Amino acid sequence: MNPTVRRLALVALLAAGLPAMAQSLNKVDPQHLYEHWILINQKVDxxxxxxxxxxNQPGCASVSYMIGSDGVPRDLKVEKVVPQGDFGQIAMSAVSNFRYGxxxxxxxxxxxxxxxxVPFNAPSDxxxxQKVMAPCRLTGYAP
Incomplete structure (x- = not known):
């Protein structure tokens, strides 16, 4: 087989496998994240x-992301915002500054x-x- 054709075939095989590799990323529920990564920030901007x-009202926003091998959040996406407003933008700003060990x-x-x-204007108890944050819970993350 021609070396150029061989390289193209290899690239096509690798590209076809990338979506499967991305799907195999371990999806971890936030309550069990400590088993893999520990948040090391004391404060975030x-x-x-x-x-x-x-x-000005109670609400929540959920941001999904991947923690890279360097402990930095990547591929951030606002998944849920309740009620509609700018909570998502604020939550994404916070999560983007998280650092993990x-x-x-x-x-x-x-x-x-x-x-x-991220809860907003939630009661202190x-x-x-939990009542304020419940509508923003995401499914599909394993314990």
């Missing part, structure tokens, strides 16, 4: 627009997909916070 819509069981720094739900 957040950008809040001067004219943010709907931020690998847990003791993640010695290879294996990337994982996860999500984070845990039950009230």
């Amino acid at each position: 957040i950008d809040i627009p001067n004219s943010a819509r709907g931020v 690998p847990s003791l069981s993640n010695k290879n720094h294996d990337p994982v997909a996860t999500y984070y739900t 845990p039950a009230g916070q």
Whole structure:
């Protein structure tokens, strides 16, 4: 086989396998993320627009992302915002500044997909916070 044709065939095979590799990324529920990665930030900077819509009421926003082998969030996507407004933009700003260190069981720094739900104007009690955050829970993430 011609070397150029061989290279093209190899590239086509690799490209065909990339979606399968992306789908095999471990999707971890936020409550079990500590088994893979540990958030090391004590504080994060957040950008809040001067004219943010709907931020005076209780709500939530969920941002999905992948933690890369270097502990930095990648491929951020706002998945849910309740109620509609600018909570998503603010939540994405916070999550983009997260930094993680690998847990003791993640010695290879294996990337994982996860999500984070940011509550806004939630009551201080845990039950009230859960009520505000419940509409933003994402499915499909394993414990």
